[in-house]
Amino acid sequence: MKTNKILNISNDLRWQIGEGFHDKLTEGIYSDAATIAQNSVQKKGDAKRFRFDRSLDKIVTSKVWGFPIMILILSVVLWLTIIGANYPSGLLSDLLIGNIYPWLKTIGESIGFPWWLSGFLFDGVYLALAWVIAVMLPPMAIFFPLFTLLEDFGYLPRVAFNLDHLFKKSGAHGKQALTMSMGFGCNAAGVIATRIIDSPRERLIAIITNNFSLCNGRWPTQILIASIFIGALVPENFAGAISTFAVISIALLGIFFTFMVSLFLSKTMLKGEVSSFTLELPPYRPPRFWKTIYTSLIDRTLIVLWRACVFAAPAGAVIWLISNVFIGDSNIANWMIIHLDGFGILLGLNGVILLAYIVAIPANEIVIPTILMLTVMSASITGVGSGNGVMFELDSINATGEILKAGGWTLLTAINLMLFSLLHNPCSTTIYTIYKETKSVKWTTVASILPIILGFIVCFIVAQVWRILM
Amino acid sequence: MTNPVTSLIVFGIVVVLLFLLFYPKSGFYWRIKTSFKNDTKILIEDILKKLYHAEDNGNTLNSNDIINSLNSSPKKILETIAEMENKELISFENGDIKLNDLGMDYALRVIRVHRLWEKYLSEKTGFDKKDWHEIAEKMEHKLDSLQAKELAINLGNPRFDPHGDPIPTETGEVEPINGKPLPTFSEGTIGRIIHIEDEPEIIYKQILAEDLHIGSHIHIIENNEKRIIFHSEGEEFILAPIVANNITIFELQKEEISEENTFRLSKLKKNEHAKIIGISGECRGEIRRRLLDLGFVINTKIEVDLTSPMNNPRAYLVRDTSIAIRNEQAKFILIEKK
């Protein structure tokens, strides 16, 4: 074989040259580059970087101001996202669920759809889609452009620079600070963003731990449950403050778990993977506002939304089916709830919650509507909801609280739900994305199973301790 | 509902059991797993290695020496030695064990795999230096010579392992090391570290803790029975002779000495200007390539640009661009201050 001959010669030559081939080659290229550049480049000033960049960098990486500025900016971005999304979310849900949904049902009736077909299509598939779009689109449409503006301006590399030391202590990479923040918007997007991490070990760590960033789909759940159960513990004046505090604590707990799990992985499963940190701090460049907003909508928001929809539609169908297919006297959902209840109670949750998390794997957004529907169904509450398999949400927080309490919820259930919402398997969009990024079944499995095991353990311990103390 | 106290206790027991089973190395699961291995082969290879190293240092070993230096039971060792004599790997001479040609070949093959694997660990993985030896000790019994050849080609047929030991070639040739132990040199000598012995582990770990690198130039300041003081890369080191004995030095002639003003990049202060004079040989594989790609190349001017709030990493101005690297990497980049 002639190719073998070439390879054999090359192997011999490599042995003759010994080490340092790469070094010598790179040195050669750079010295060529220097000669060429000398011939054609003339520097009049001696400025190596813009004065503006230098002064700005001195501030954003300073010992005093570095961290406060970072925390301030991240809080503002999250605040704008959560608050700003409320109004368009409401509008969308009015439109998609308040108006189009009844209209579709009427049309179905007038064409003469059998009940099961219109139930399957409209109550199942359509409602799930509508919910995902209404809850997911507005926050992402706010969060991603803001994030992208910071990215284009050049601020984000400085964040990685500031935080690297903290992340390094848990065996992770400074740039994980960014993918983690991105995860507060959407874990799937956070996982994609780990491409910026050029060190294989740290990238895997960032992918596996991204789920511990509380994503947009989970913030509303946290806020709702916190205001029903935790806000009610204190006088009304403090209710807002204390429930906000509870939600922030959960998010911080998520960051704590990110560090702990990173440390665990780097000491065990990922021991021996190559690790390095190099980062260019590029010059600041003013972002082009409208263009950024437009492109980040197209690039990030719509792609992620599309993936979520693809997964949500079948979930809607499943939710409707398990509530409407009967085996004997009981539908599948009730049957599963009864069987899951024992384990659920052991964890300080209940069967409804576990079932909701099983069927709502595709999107965290539909967890609360599913829980409400299942609670009403299994506890046979009358007067609310619109039937088996039809997800719903109520405008009034108090009324929602009443339903949950009727379903047997206590303060412990609420706290554990908040914990479990943080610590459970990633949504199927994220799992799919992890697989696409790692191309490895092993790591996808680890990333999916690890958080839920943690969730079980944490909820279990909290429940037992609570029961002993209370 | 189950009693919370009972369930917590059950949970605790399960956790403890899992720990006992799977705790790295000493867990029952791993112990059982290793005890099933074919250990005669491993023992033969370990004995051959002992004999080779002894002969290399001009010493001889008898059966008792081998029993004392290995962990297996004396009975097992004696059986194995007998078996080795049968296979004509070794022969006895006045009670001392000698390697036959066959045994010598075998020993070199094992050593070749060991050193290749250490090279592999240093180039392609992120395992810590202090773990290399132990992992290679296991791998040396697993690879056959065909696999070793493939590995060698993959690594570009290296001549030396990361400790500076020569890797025997396929045909069993070994390059000599042209150096002598550090304590044999007199005060004032200037030399280069060409080898750091990784056994025994206690001394190796001490050397690692001192952060000495192969390829570094050293200047001996003081040398007596109590201690040896020398300068390297802008820092002063004090070692006990027994530790220093495991470092091999190649003496340099006056004209070869370029760097008296050498420092590590991590020691560069703000507003100081410097020139890169090289990347330490301790920095290998992907990390080394990345640094080179980013322009950390010989004769490049460099200065500190920014320091992060926790002092690590720092950003350096290299070829008109601000590049941040960790201090752990910066210490491998050697500079000359202006």
Next chain:
Amino acid sequence: MQKVTNSACEGCELNQASNLKKLGVNIEDNNYVVALAGNPNTGKSTVFNALTGLKQHTGNWPGKTVTRAEGGYRYNEKKYKLVDLPGTYSLLSTSQDEEVARNFILFGKPDVTIIVVDASRLERNLNLVLQILEITDKAVLCLNLMDEAKRLEIEIDDRTLARDLGIPVVPTSARSKEGIPELLKIVHQVATGEIKCKPHRIKNVPKNINNAIEKLRLEIEKEYPNVPNSRWIALRLLDGDERIIEAVKTGEFITE
């Protein structure tokens, strides 16, 4: 005579098309394929947008475009397909994005490669430029961010640079679309063969290494006379690049 050249050319077109398809680029209906390479933070994606008008996101952050972005434009009645490669500092390491960029230039054989560099940091950027010029000889240097260079009081003699590098050099400020019409024109001229490039080859390598490279290069040329970048392949073999060793085994790079 006419017929012979025609069929030979058809053969090569076909070959190239099949290779490109494997890399996931569809070139049907396009007359030319143009690759866009460059360091991170050189405004490469801005150049891409300025050329195609497509609203692809421009990232001020290394490693943004790991998957290739594609777009197209028309110039002088010809259709061009533009492929935006990930921004890399080099093609010598083995990171994921470098491999994407390297494989496309080597195996995809674009008709023209536009190399975008930051004019204010030319010397550093030339590292990548010189590597690309070892692989392909149909390249255009896009000297971008001229506005920033001006603000830093850096002047560049683009003619000398073009002479030294042996490829056309076009100064641009892609943000304000300055120099883009000239870039389109030059790319067209290189694609059609109106301009012939004589790219610079890396010179400053130690003698023993250069000898090894030459020895291996001759060997490769002996076996595969039509390989245009034999020297680069020799370089990579000596550096132990597994992907290239694989390619030599399968004969993948021989598509002339």
